[in-house]
Amino acid sequence: MYAIIGTWKMSFDGVSQAHQQLASGAAAGDAVQHAIMSVEDNPAYTSVGYGGLPDHDGHVMTDAAYMDGHTLRFGAVLSAENIQNPIRAARLLCGRETNCVLAGRGAELFAMEKGLPMRDMRTENAMKQWREALQQENRKLDAYHEHDTVCVLALDEKGSLIAGTSTSGLFLKQPGRVGDSPIVGSGFYCDQRYGAAAATGLGEDIMRGCLSYEIVSQMRAGLSPQKACENAVQALSGHKMDLGEDAGSISVIALAPDGAYGAATTLPVFPFVAGTPHGVAIYAASPAPAGGMAIRRTNAAEMAKEP
Ligand code: ASP
Numbered sequence: 001m002y003a004i005i006g007t008w009k010m011s012f013d014g015v016s017q018a019h020q021q022l023a024s025g026a027a028a029g030d031a032v033q034h035a036i037m038s039v040e041d042n043p044a045y046t047s048v049g050y051g052g053l054p055d056h057d058g059h060v061m062t063d064a065a066y067m068d069g070h071t072l073r074f075g076a077v078l079s080a081e082n083i084q085n086p087i088r089a090a091r092l093l094c095g096r097e098t099n100c101v102l103a104g105r106g107a108e109l110f111a112m113e114k115g116l117p118m119r120d121m122r123t124e125n126a127m128k129q130w131r132e133a134l135q136q137e138n139r140k141l142d143a144y145h146e147h148d149t150v151c152v153l154a155l156d157e158k159g160s161l162i163a164g165t166s167t168s169g170l171f172l173k174q175p176g177r178v179g180d181s182p183i184v185g186s187g188f189y190c191d192q193r194y195g196a197a198a199a200t201g202l203g204e205d206i207m208r209g210c211l212s213y214e215i216v217s218q219m220r221a222g223l224s225p226q227k228a229c230e231n232a233v234q235a236l237s238g239h240k241m242d243l244g245e246d247a248g249s250i251s252v253i254a255l256a257p258d259g260a261y262g263a264a265t266t267l268p269v270f271p272f273v274a275g276t277p278h279g280v281a282i283y284a285a286s287p288a289p290a291g292g293m294a295i296r297r298t299n300a301a302e303m304a305k306e307p
Pocket of ligand 1: 201
């Protein structure tokens, strides 16, 4: 059995290629890296990698993580500038006993030492949007306008389960701000015995619920990935509402060691891509009126207005 799941429509090309690789016997780690790099390298996606929208001071600062479900080891880079593929740096850090999470200059030096390609991640389009946004007063940070994380979970024929994430974080974030995406247990978690999970949305909310660890814990307790995603999102968004806040912008995916997958969201529509030996397709998760999630198969044309 092999399976792969990625957040947002933007992961479709990379996940489809990685799905073919898995079908030909590729390792889950290579599939995750390939799918994420395809989004990082595409300047049309302004929330991840090259072409990402800058922080308040005009710098594109990226966060990424990679976790191995067999060893429970992980690597992460935080607030890193000019690393062309932050997921590659995170993967190289995974396996280290110490110093597996590097921030800022330390992450950049590590990437250079390892010979990873470095580049100015700012595109003309991103800098134009930044200049325009600075003119607008009282602009509110919003994870879903111009910012989504690519999260990919993959299972290979040998049973290895891997999780990866990559993002440039919130547009106009305060310099130094880090969201959930490189934070173990919040933006991602992967334990080959029970499953893997990852989150996208407002990192400040996702971290309050250690959401990815919570989902995997529920899978450990015997829940399906779908039910675990629904429960965890409902518990966190419900608690926020009990506190008088809105439900927040939270979307999650999960993958079980048997290849079953799940997704949940507080948004009206959350597109994700899933592939199994039966094929690969874009799906849309939406809160169902009777509770739980409605998941339907869709396509890029229908999802044209969604990220
Ligand atoms: N979770 C990311 C962050 O807070 C953004 C996103 O996924 O939309 O940096």
